[in-house]
Amino acid sequence: MRERLDESERFGSADAIRLIGRALRYIGPFRFEFSVKLAMLIGSFIPMLFLPWPTRILIDQVIMGIPFGEELTPFPFFIQPFVDLGQGLSTTELLAWTIGAQFALLVLIGAFGVDFRERDRADARGVPEGWDTATRTENEANSGFSLIGGLLGLIDYRWTMRLTQKLNHYYRTRLFDRIQSLPMTSLDDERIGDAVYRVMYDTTVITSTCYKITLTPIASPAIIMMTVWVMGMVYGWQSPIVWAGLGFIGVAFIPTLPLAGLHRRYGARSRRAGATTTSSMEEAMSNVLAVQSLGGEGRERKRFGADSEDSFRQFRLRILVEIVTFFLAAIAGAFIVIEVLYYICDGIIDGRLSLGDFAVLLSFFITIAAASVDLGAIWIRLQNEATGLNRVFFLMDAASEHDVDGAFELPPLSDSLVVDHVHFAYEADTPTLEDVSFEAHLGQVIAFAGPAGAGKTTLAYLIPRFIEPQSGQVRIDGHDIADVSLTSLRSQIAFVFQETVLFDASIEENIKLGNRAASETDIRRAARIAGAHEFIEALPDGYRTRLGRAGGKLSAGQKQRLSIARALVRNAPILILDEPTSALDPDTERQLVASLREASRTRIVIVIAHRLSTIRGADEIFFLDEGRIVERGSHAELMRQANGAYRSYVELQTRGVA
């Protein structure tokens, strides 16, 4: 299924660069932490410069018996103190000394030689992950890494993991905040699963982008320079090895360049398929009542199965693209490695280098090459990130609700609500509201009536600015609501929606959502007015009853009464009720209408309803049809118009009785 909030799957390199540049701006608040990490990254490389020498001493001095000072190549200055100590020691003593030094290295940095078996790194590799993008990202969200292990590695790792989490927390909350400020209409059309996926799994790419862009370009050259420097000290300027190592920048960059687009495409598909899968799960669970009642289990299973299968397939293809890319680069790299091998071996064969030098030189080469690969591969490794960034920024960029510059606090309603020549359309050429105007004053109850789809709910949505009119104004006490702050506007409005929305929390908390400051007495009073108190008290845990998901334990009418109580406890000067009584029985309804009348003395109450009994008591009724107010007046006035739209509407409803 296509996602509603969609972004293009194909985007060019220029777009990718733009996205990455944008991600970088998010580093700002974390400059200090990043600098510390960078310092640790470069700093942790320094002890690694010590690693080759114990191995060389073991081979050259201990096994081959070459005395210090007679080796073909000198030791670097920082090893010299150790060499001075070792001067004149017996082979066994030297062996013990060397092993002692290795032991210190082992404890501190978790490594004591150049062989991969003799090195450890502090990272969470081995924390299990599955085979699709989402399950992998959870590890990424908490990733830490270090070049070294041991005590220092653990410190580095913990710092990095904390930094990663701080960043991810920051971006996650930013994105979530952003989603919350999307206009209600666009939120309604978005699939929840997709948003869950973006917040949970897509945001982590900002962090990894920041790491890749800031750490590698500084740390890799630093590592290369240090290595070349030490090597120069010992072996002289080994230009073939340096150049071969640096050649890996090209090896990692050039063959992968044409594949960048492919990486983006499969990265994007994998993410999208994952998001779709999340959505199908979410919908199947949320709508389980409908699924079971309508016998849709098989259908949901098929849909979920297909989506899930697709997400696996896309991930598999992404992996394949990555393996092939690696393979291509590896072939190119192999030629360089062979040349280096020839160079070092020929040096040994020709007697220019010792056997112990082989391991050392090779490790220098590998270090330079690995850092070069990191540099050259920045671009290709950022492609998958770019696909995530695209999804994150797409949502960040979606038009959101915001206050205009210089928005002011709306003072408490003292007089009137005016809707002035308002036009509104959800889709460009099908207007939902056309030239609608009306006025309501404090103390009034007004009603919107009219056939289904006439635009009654849309009209009500204009008042809390859930939607903004294409032209015309809504004014409260003469202030255009477009100029006031959203918070101050909505704090004066209590809205009861047609479809009740309850949260998986206690009844008390659900009512309290209308007004966090409400006392227990306030809550009970509101519940009484809404006709909810009795059934709540009859529940085993009363007001503390946990509702469970979507209030599955209550009937529709009970839920409706809770949401009315929620609105009443808000004690706001404007009360809007969209079909408040559709699921109520006549007794409850009559009670409610009477209390609304009572409440309206200090308020403006707006009611949308089909039920005559609910609307007929209104001070003024606006009858809508096809987006226009076709008639207005009190019930009595409107009934007097022969052939009036309202009158025929009422008559249709009462015909059954008369």
Add this chain to the structure above:
Amino acid sequence: MSADSTQPGPLGQGDRYREFARLGRGGLDDRLSFRLILRLLVRCIPLLKPVAKSLAWMITCMVVLALLVALPGINIVNIFWNGILDGQVLSDVQARMILLDPAVYASGETLTPDERKVVLRALVSTVGVLTLIIAPLFIGVGYWRVWILQQVNQHLRLLMMDRLQSLSLRFHSEQRVGDSIYRMFQDSSMVTLLIHVLLLNPLENIARFTFSLALVVLFDPRLALLLLLAWPPLLFIGYRIARPLRVGFRRAREANSALTSRIQETLAGMKVIKAYGAEAYEQKQFEQASLDAFEAAYAARNRFVSYKIVVFWCVGLCLMLGVGVATGLTTQGASLFGERFMIAMGFAALNTGIWDLGFYNNFKDRFGDGARSSHRLMDLWGSVQDVATGLDRTFELLDLEPEIVDAPDARPLAHFRESVRYRGVSFQYERERKVLEDVDFEVAAGQVVAIVGPTGSGKTTLMSLLLRLYDPDDGSIEIDGQDIRGMTLASLRENISIALQENILFGTTVRENIRYAVSNASDEAVRDAARVACADDFITQLPQGYDTLLGERGTKLSTGQRQRISIARAILKDAPILILDEPTASLDAATEQAVLRNLTSWGKGRAIFLITHRLSTIRRADLVAVVRAGRLLEYGVHAELMTRQGGEYRRLVEAEEEPLATLATGGGS
């Protein structure tokens, strides 16, 4: 699976569901032990069955490939160190392996520098060619492996989906959506590691360890002992860390699942959050959940990484000492323990089985391999704790027995013909909260029965029982004289069509929504159903008509429009029993009349249940059932019920009519 336990009643089942939901919210730290982990892993084995064949082939290929690489490996190292770097002559086998003439390269005392260079180039070409042949095979097998593992995961996900779908609403009203998503997504993915943690990695590393150990014995048995000495401390550490690791991983999983739920619930309730300006409050809640998730992940990973570092200290120390001793032996030129064997195998040049540079490096490789295998086995033990935690959460869900299942001897309901009968039905959702009590009535085919009563009196529940979304605690419901609990669920629900009170639409097109229950319905049938529900007109006016995509909570349609789509959906199903729960609550009078008119002419021969408050709707029914506080108070035809003085129904009707009666004063007809 566990049908052996005493059958819990529906209420007992509800307690279990509540317990499950409570555990999912962090009520459980750890309940596993080594034995239970093993049992858990073994329980997963049947999941591998569908891919067993591919799996066997794949593993065979992996082993063959690994051997292809390992066997020449030893000789490659020896040729390199002894031949090329040290200038010793090659063995016969070695020379042949890299396509060189043994007469030249495997004879004499030493190799000349030029010969060494030739050997180097020959070795590089051989290795290069071998790599080019083998590498694509590795890629192919790697891809194949991903495919197989994904199939296993897919299989498990579907099992979980089936289980979730078959659990009753009692379960779903307790369970958080985010938790189900997390279990299906993240927890289930642990099954892909099953083959690795249970089979491949342990086998590979134990094999490597044994192989290395055996070879090290050939070098020197004392060194082999050293390799074994690393194990007691390792085992002790592994034993002590297992529980803290599991607790950490469990909490991390729960915290992340709670975060998922938090996002899902906030988004689902966004309308109200916006209307009441609760964004800041929700944001704070979200931030707290996010921090909790990170905090839990931090604790788990910190333990995991510290554990790995300590393990490496042990392994590294052992490795360091081993190499140190070997260095000493090489200095002395000591002879190898398995001297003759080495020579016989052609590993030793010059037929000298002593510690030389080649054997020194070979020893380092073998000993290093042994140490590394120990290291990896320990890492694996750490990972297993998380895998087991995830799988445990998976099985917690799969182990929940759905309370409503086909009886063992269930028979399909052919086609509803005669009547639906409620016999003394009682029901409660929770203890001490009777929703229905002793309800008794009968509806025959061809009748329309209106169910009326105050809000919360149990009308919807009455219908949920007919669908077997719940089973009654007492009494029974019979269709055509047969208890519905004796029918297959599928056939029962096939005979019933329902338009729900809460108009649930799915995130797909209008057309797909209408044919939700009958996926193969033709476009024409969809339109016909829409016409009966008076929905065709507004649908065709939508920009993309029947192909318009709807949001789950889409504002594109008004509630009245959504209601008509859900009525069309019920009509299209064309089942002999039709339930309409408040079908017209959100419709204006004109539309309501039209829909009801269409419905009655369409509904001939069916049993139709109408739940409604609207008098105009009630009057179209043949029979009226009045429910109050879970009891059936009155049952009969409209006219008869109206004659009952002080009757509940009469009171309801009068309450409804009273405001209408005043219409005349408004200047009506």
